Amino acid sequence: MRIAMIGTGYVGLVSGACFADFGHQVTCVDKDESKIAALHRGEIPIFEPGLDALVAANVKAKRLDFTTDLKQPVAEADAVFIAVGTPSRRGDGHADLTYVYAAAREIAASLTGFTVVVTKSTVPVGTGDEVERIIRETNPSADVVVASNPEFLREGAAIRDFKWPDRIVVGTSDERGRKVMGDIYRPLSLNQAPMMYTERRTAELIKYAANAFLATKITFINEVADLAEKVGADVQEVARGIGLDNRIGAKFLHAGPGFGGSCFPKDTRALIKIAQDYDTQLRIVESVLAVNDNRKRAMARKVAHAVGGNLRGKTVAVLGLTFKPETDDMREAPSIPLVTGLLDMGARVRAHDPVGIEQAKKELPEIAYYEDPYECATGADAIVLVTEWVQYRAMDLDRLKQVMASPVVVDLRNVYRPEEMAAHGFVYESVGRPPVKG
Template sequence: MRIAMIGTGYVGLVSGACFADFGHQVTCVDKDGDKIAALRRGEIPIFEPGLDALVNSNVKAGRLDFTTDLAAPVADADAVFIAVGTPSRRGDGHADLSYVHAAAREIAAVLSGFTVVVTKSTVPVGTGDEVERLIRETNPSADVVIASNPEFLREGAAIRDFKFPDRIVIGTSDERARKVLGDVYRPLSLNKAPLMFTARRTAELIKYAANAFLATKITFINEIADLAEKVGADVQEVARGIGLDNRIGSKFLHAGPGFGGSCFPKDTRALVKIALDHDVQLRIVEAVLAVNDNRKRAMARKVSSAAGGSLRGKTVAVLGLTFKPDTDDMREAPSIPLVTGLLDLGAKVRAHDPVGMEQARRELPDIEYCDDPYACVRGADAMVVVTEWVQYRTLDLDRLKRELAHPLVVDLRNIYRPEDMAALGFIYESVGRGLEPRK
């Protein structure tokens, strides 16, 4: 199959490389000439484990190419995927569809023969209808079907998620489109990935509903963590106890400083806006957003409380800046309100992250960055773990204690065991692990 992928951001680049690895002929298109030139040189603009090798091997095999001109790839394509950004619109939280609409018009002008145009970007319900209207308005004679195929990729595990998906959702009622997209995903049949065909609007809503539900699980366990601290319970054991129930499941029940990233905050806000546009109030999702925002802001106060109630003039070492490990993504990262709050409370902040410091400097320019975690904590009055990078799990704790001016560790990801930290003489604060009263 010949595939044109419009957009070389996170979704477009990962999807394009994986489709090429399936054996399809894929051309990725982007208006950013510098990005395309870098990709042709083998330089990957995002950090995703294994993506550089996957891209380079398929370029070498002649199955993957990059260009700024969509005319030829779209004209030759059996399927055209729209994978451009849909950031939150300023003011109302609705998804900004300007890039999707622009792509639809450009695609329409160069379509040739029967083509399936697929929205892979996360888009509000009804976007496929508007894409179809724009394409038919621009090119009334086009032989085209518009489908929806939302992505469910986790940053840091995107390639595995693409090749071993829980499900593939395709929104179309057209038999020709079902056959084309069935052939696109046919290589996954060996993995027995369930191919789920739905109506287009249903597919669009599935994406938002999935992210909102996962965000709700995270927010739920974070509120239980607050209660666990007060009553002397261990939220990690609570999470395991409820996660063993098959109706609940253990994933996304890890207490921490709140969810971030490119999907959950943006998509939950957009879902609330979609509902309001249709006179529906999603009270649970609205509460999830409010609780999550409040939690992020509260983390700086948690550090201050652990440090005796004041951070003025003290140095705080922050380990981990990206919203999760195995990515360089700083979008909506909990580290941003945390660090901002620490600075507002009068602290001096140093930070380290294995791969995200270049991106972090754009968001947090007023702090010191260290290339080594031990240098980061040297002479600091407190160390705060914000992102659960595996490198931080294996740090030499004896050395950490020697480097710190004051042996205070605030572990917002619960990567250390309280008994180990106590034995080494740390003052240790974690999330949702209260001290059970002695009997």
Template sequence: MHIAMIGTGYVGLVSGACFADFGHQVTCVDKDEGKIAALLRGEIPIFEPGLDVLVATNVKAGRLKFTTDLTAPVAEADAVFIAVGTPSRRGDGHADLSYVYAAAREIAAVVQGFTVVITKSTVPVGTGDEVERLIREANPSADVAVASNPEFLREGAAIRDFKFPDRIVVGTMDERARKVLGDIYRPLSLNQAPLMFTGRRTAEMIKYAANAFLATKITFINEIADLSEKVGANVQEVARGIGLDNRIGTKFLHAGPGFGGSCFPKDTKALVKIALDHDVHLRIVEAVLAVNDNRKRAMARKVSSAYGGSLRGKTVAVLGLTFKPDTDDMRDAPSIPLVTGLLDMGAKVRAHDPVGMEMARRELPDIEYSDDPYLCARGADALVVVTEWAQYRALDLERLKNELAHPVVVDLRNVYRPEDMAAHGFIYDSIGRPPEAQG
């Protein structure tokens, strides 16, 4: 199959590379000349484990190409995926669909023969209808079927998620489109991946509902963590106890500083706005957003409390800046309000992240950065673990204590065992564990 992938962001580049690895002929298109030039040089603009090798392998095999001009790729394509950004619109939280609609108009101008146009971007319910209307308005003779095929990729595990998916959702009632998408995903049949065909609007709704539910699980366990601290329970054991119920499951029940990233904040806000447009109030999702925002801001106060007083003039070392490990994504990362709150308290902040510091400098330009976690801790009055990178789990605790001016550690990801921290003489605070377990 010939595939044109419009957009080389996270979803577009990972999806394009994986489709090429299935044996399809894929051309990734992006208007950003610098990004395309970098990709042609073999440079990957995002951090995703294994993506550099996957791209290089398929470029070498001739199955994956990059260009800034969509004319030829779209004209010869059996399927055109729209994988452009849909960021939250400033001021109201709605998804900004300008890039999606611009892509639809450009596709309409050059499409030839029967072509399936698929929205891969996360879009509000009804967007596929508007994409189809725009294409037919711009080119009434176009022989196209518009489908929805939402992505369910986790940053840091995107390639595995693409090749071993829980489900593949395809929204279309067009039999020709079903056949094309069935052929595109046929290589996954060996993995017995369920291919679920629905209506287009249902597919669009599935994506938002899934992210809102997962965000709700995270927010729920974070509130239970706060209660656990007060009553002397251990939230990790609580999560395990309820997670063993197969109606609940263990995933997304890890207490922490709140959810962030490119999907959950943006998509939950968009879902609330979609509901309001239809005179529906999603009270649970609205509460999830409010609780999550408040939690992020509260983390700076937690650090101040652990230190036992004012942080003015004190140095706080922050380990981990990205919203999760194995990515360089800083979008809505909990580290941003945490660091901002610490600065507002008069603290000096020094930070380390294995891959995210370049991106972090754009969001947090007024702090110091260290290339090594021990240098980050050197002379600091307190240390905060914000992102659970694997290398932070293996730190030499004795050396870490010797580097710190005061042995205060606030562990927002429950990376360490309280008894280990106590044995090394740390003043230790974590999330959702009783005071006597903190050290």
């Protein structure tokens, strides 16, 4: 199959490279000339484990190419995927569909023969209807089916998620469209990936509902963690105790500083706005978003409490800046409100992250950055572990204590065991577990 992928962001580049690896002929299109030039040089604009090798292998095999001009790739394509950004619209939280609709107009002008146009971007319910209207208005003679095929990729594990998915959701009632989509994903049949065919609007809502539910699980266990701290319980054992129930499941029950990233905050806001547009209230989702926002701001107060209540003039070392490990994505990362809060309280902040420093500098230009975590911790009155990178899971605690001005660790990801930290002489606070003093 010949595929045109419009957009070389996270979703577009990962999807395009994986489709090419299935054996399809894929051309990724982007208006950003510098990004396309970098891709031609083999430079990957995002950090995703294994993506550089996957792109290189398929470029070498001549199954994957990049261009700024969509005309020829769209004209030759069996399927055109729209994988452009849908950020929160400034001011009201709605998904900004400017790029989606602009792509639809350009695609329409270049269509030849039967083509399936697929929205891969996360879009509000009814977007496919508008994309179809735009295409038919721009090119009335186009032989086209507009389908929805939402992505469910986790940053840091995107290639595995694409090749071994829990499900593949395809929203179209057109048999020709279903056949093309089935042919595109046929290589996954060996992995027994279930194909779920549904109506287009249902597919669009599945994506938002899935992300909102996962965000709800995270927020639920975070609130239970607050209670656990008050009553002297261990939230990790609570999470295991409820997660062993198959009706609940263990995933997304890890207490921490709140969810961030490119999907959950944006998609929960957008889902609330969709509901309001249809005169429906999603009170649980509204609460999830409010609780999560408040939690991220409260983490700085947790650090202040650990050092005795006053951060003015204190040096705080922040370990981990990206919203999760194995990515350089800083979008709505919990580290941003944390660092801002620490600075507002008068602290001097220094930070380390294995891959996210360059992205972090754009969001947090006023702090000091270090390439080594021990150097970052040197002279610090407290360490805050924000992102659970594997590099932080087995640090030399004796060395860490030796270089710090004061042995205070606030572990917002519960990476370490309280008894271990006490044995090494640390004042240790985590999330949903009683504090310990060495």
